[in-house]
Amino acid sequence: MSTAATLPMAAAPARPATNKWLVTVSVTFGTLMGAIDSSIVNVALPQIRGAVGATVQEITWITTGFAIATVIVMPLTAFLGRLFGQKRVYMLSLAIFIVGSALCGVASSLEQLVIFRALQGFGAGALQPTEQAILRQTFPPKEQGMAMALFGMAVMVGPAIGPTLGGYIVDNYHWSWIFFINLPVGVLGLFMVWRFVHEPEDIRAANQAASKELRGNLDWLGIALLAVGLAALQFFLEEGQQNDWFDSSLITVCALLSVAALALFVWRELTAKVPAVNLRLFKDPVFTSGTLIGAVMFAILLASMFLLPLFMQELLGFTAMQSGLALMPRVLVMMLVTPLVGRLYGKVSARLLIGIGVLLVAYGAYDVSHITLASSSEGITRAILVQGIGFSFLFVPLTTAALSNVPRARLADATGLNSLLRQVGASMGLAIFATLLSRWGSHARGSLVAHLSPDRPEVQERLSALAAGFAQRGFDPVSAREAALRALDGIVTRQSMVIAFEQVLLLTGICFLCVLPLLFFLKVNRRGSGEKVHVEMEM
Template sequence: MESTDASPGALVAPAPTRAVNNKWLVTLSVTFGTLMGAIDSSIVNVALPQIRGAVGATVQEITWATTGFVIATVMVMPLTGFLGRLFGQKRVYLACLVLFVVGSFLCGLAWNLPTLILFRFLQGLGAGALQPTEQAILRQTFTREEQGTAMAIFAMAVMVGPAIGPTLGGYIVDNWHWSWIFFINVPVGILGFFMVARFVHEDEQLRASARKEAELQRRHMDWSGIVLLCMGLALLQYVLEEGQADDWFQSPLIVVCSIVAGTCLIAFVIRELTAPVPAVNLRLFKDPVFASGTLLNALVFAVLMASMFLLPVFMQELLGFTATQSGMALMPRTLVMLLCMPFVGRLYRRVPARILVAAGIVFAGFGAFEMSHFSLETGSHDIIRAIMLQGVGFSLMFVPLSATALANIPRERMADATGLNSLLRQIGGSMGLAIFTTLLSRYSIQAKASIAAHLNPERLEVASRMGLMQKGLMQRGLDQASAHLASLQMMVGSVTRQGMVLAFDKLFVLAALMFVVVLPLIYFLKAAPSGGGSQEKPHIDVEI
C-alpha cells in the first residue's frame, strides 16, 4: 500500500516513519474491538443463571442484560459515519473502544440488576461503532483486488465471535467466576487501543473532506433525525427481543411500542430524505449494488442467527449436553469457517459473487435439511456433519455479500455505508431469532397436542407401554399406586420431549426452505461496475 502523505514537506524530503506500511498490522489492530463486541453479543447468555443469582433478578428481568446491550448497539451503528465526520474516524473508534472496555469492567463489578443493565448499555454503546468502523477501515486499507481478503477477515470477526461466545462463556463460568466473562475484555481492549493509536492513521485528504462536511453538520445539526432514529430503533429492538416473552401483540405494551417504533422510523426516513444535512445518508440505497447486497446480507443473516440459536437449545434441552459440551460440539463449524473464509476471499477475485453465494446457499440449506432428521438418538458425529456443511455455506455467502455490497461506495461515504450495512445485518439477525423462537414455542405445543391425542389408554400399544413402565417402577420398590402415577408422569415427559423434537425438525426444514426461497433473490445481486469507489488507492495509512 502506497503512502498518501501529501504534506508540502514531502516534496523536499521523504517521510522517514511513514514510508513503509503494513496493512496486516492495521487489520490486527482494528479486529480486536470487533471480535470482542461480537463475542459479547452471545457470551453472556450461558452465564445468565449465575448472574441472575448474583444480582437477585428473576428469569424475565435478567434478559434485560442482553436486551440493553443489543438496543444500545443498534442505536449507534447507523450514526458511525456522522460521528466520524464530526470527530474523526480513528478518534471515534478509540473512544468507543474505551467505552466498551470501561463498560465491560463495570459489568464485572455490577452489584444489582439496575447497575448491570446500565453498564451493559454503556458496553453496547461502545460496541456499536466498532464493527462498522473496522469494516470501513479495511475497505480503505486494502486495494480493490484485495477486497475479498479484507471482507474475509471482517467476516471471521463478525461470524466467528457469536459462534465461540457460548463455548468461551461456558468454560469461564464452569472454571471461574461469571464476572470474568467481562473482565477478560479489559487486557485485550487495552492492547487493541494502543495498537490502533500506534498503527492506524487517517488520510489527510479524507480528513480534510470530512472537516468540510462536519462544518455543514454543525450548522445544520439533524437533532430531530437522531432522536427519531434512536427512539425507533430502540423500541423496534425491544419488540424483537421481548415480544415472545410477552406473547407479542397480546401485550398492550408490545402493541404500543410497535406503533411508536413504526411511526418514528417512518418519520425518520422522511426527515433524512428532506434534511439539508442528514445524520444518516439513506440515499446510499439508490445504488443498486449497495441496496441488493445489503438486503440479501440481512436475509441470510436472519437465517444464520436462527440456525445458530436452534442447535444449542436442541442439544442442551433434549440431548442433555452442558453449555460447554454443546459449545465444543459446535466448534467444528467455527473451525470450518476459519479455514474457508480466507480461501473464499481469494476466490472472490476469480469467481462471480452470484456463483459463490448460490453455492453457499446450497451448502447451508443442505446442512439445515440434514438437521431436520435429528432425533433423541442423534450423536455428535451427526451434528458435526451437518454443521460443517453449514460452515462452508456461511463462508461462501458472507464474504462475497459483504464485499459486493460496498464495492461501489466512494471512500468518503464508506463509514455511512458500513453503518447501514451493519445495522440491517443486526436487525435481520434479531428478526430471525424472534420469528424462530416464536415458532418453536407454537410448534412444540401443536406437536405435543397431536401426540397426546393418540395416547388413549384403551389402545393396546399404549396400555402395554404403561404396563411395562409401571412394572419396572414396582420392581424398584414403589407401590402400585405410586408406580401408576409415576408412569403417567413419565409418559407426559416423553410426549413433551417428542413434541419438542418434532418442533425442532419442523423448524430445521423451514430454515432449509428459507435458503431455497433466498436463492432466486441472487438475481438481484447486482455486479459492481468498474470504476467503483473502491478502485481508488487505499486511504488509511499504517506505519511500522
C-alpha cells in the same frame, strides 16, 4: 465533498503506509470482543441471576439493553466519524467498551448491570462498521475480498465461540470474568489502533469538509427519531416472545412506536439538508440486495446458533460447554474456508459464490433437520459442517459486493447501514424462529396426545412397561401408575419438541432459498468508485 474524497496522491504528504496486516490485527480486537459479548453472557445468566437476585424475566434486560444500545449507534457511525474523525470514534468506542466491561464485572445489582451492559453496547455499536470501513480503505482493490474475509471471521466467529468461552469461564471461574477478560485484550487493541491505524488523507479531507456543513445543520430530530424507533423495535424483538407478542399492551405499543418513529425518520432523512444517516445509498440495487441477503444470512446463522445448543441442552442433556464444543467444528471450518473464499472473490463471479453458499446452507439446514433424540454430538457436527462452508461462501462476496459501488467517502455510511441490517436481521430471526419453535411444539404435542387413547393396546403396553419399571424401584401400584403417566407425558413433550425443532430447522433452509432471486440485482462493478487508492496520514 466528492472532490475531497478523490484527492490525487500527489496532493497528500508522503509517508510510508502502515502494514495492512498490522492495521487488520489492530482493528479486529475490538470487533471480535464486541461480537463475542453479544452471546457470551447468555450461558452465565443463571449464575448472574443468583448473584444479583433477579427473576428470569428481569435478567433478560442485560442482553436486551446491550442489543438496543448497539443498534442505535451502528447507523450513526459515519455521522460521528465526520464530526470527530474515524480513528477517534473507533478508539473512543473501544475505550467505552472496555470501561463498560470493567463496570459490568464489579456490578452488584441488576440495575447497575443493565446500565453498564448498555454502556458496553454503545461502545460495541461503532466497532464493526468502523473496522469494515477501515479495512476497505486500507487494502488495495484486488484484495478487497481478503479484507472482508478477515472482517467476516471476526463477525461470524465471535457469536459462535461466545457460548463455549462463556461456558468454560462459568464452569471454572467466577461469572465476572466473562467481562474482565475484555480488559487486557481491549487495552492491547486500543494501543495498536493508536500506533498503527491512520486515517487516509482523502477520507480525512472529505470528513473535514463535511464536518463544517454538518456542525451548522445538526440533524437532532433525525437522531432522536432513529434512537426511539430502533430502541422500540429492538425491545419488541427481544422481549416479544416472553410477553406473548401482541397479547401484551407494552409490546403492542413498542411495535406501533417503532413503525411510526422509523417512518418519520425515513421522511426526515430524505428531506433534511444534511441528514445524519445517508439512506439514499439504498438507491444502489447492488448495495440493497447485498445488504438484504446479508440480513437474512445472519437471521439464519444466529437462529441456528440459538436452536442447536438449545436442542442439545434441553433434550440431549448436554452442558453448555459440551454443546459449544459440538458446534466448534463449524467455527473452525468457517475460519479455514473464509480466507480461501476471499482469494476467490477477485477471480470468480460474486453471484456464483453467493449462489453456492445459499445452496450449501439450505442443504445443511435440511440435513440438520433430521436430528433426533438418538443423535450424538458427532452426528450433529457432521450435519452443520456443510452450513459452515456455506456461510463462508456467503459473507465475503456479500459484504464486498454490497459495498463495491459505494464511494470511499461514503463507506462509513454504508458499513453502518450494512451492520445495522445484519443486527436487526439476526434479532428478527431469533424472535421469529423462537416463537415458531414454541407454537409448533404445542401443536405437535396436541397432535401426539390425540393418539394416546387409553383403549389403544400400544398405549396400554407402554404404560404397563413403565409402571413395572417404577414398581421394581419400590413404588406401590398406585404411585407406579401415576409415575408411569407422568413419564409418558414427559416422553410426549420431548418428542413434540423434537418435531418442532426439525420443522423450524427445515424452515430456515427453505427461507434461505427465497433470497436467490435477489442475486439478479447483485451485478458487481469490480472497478467501482469504492476502490480508489489512498495515502495514510497521522491524525
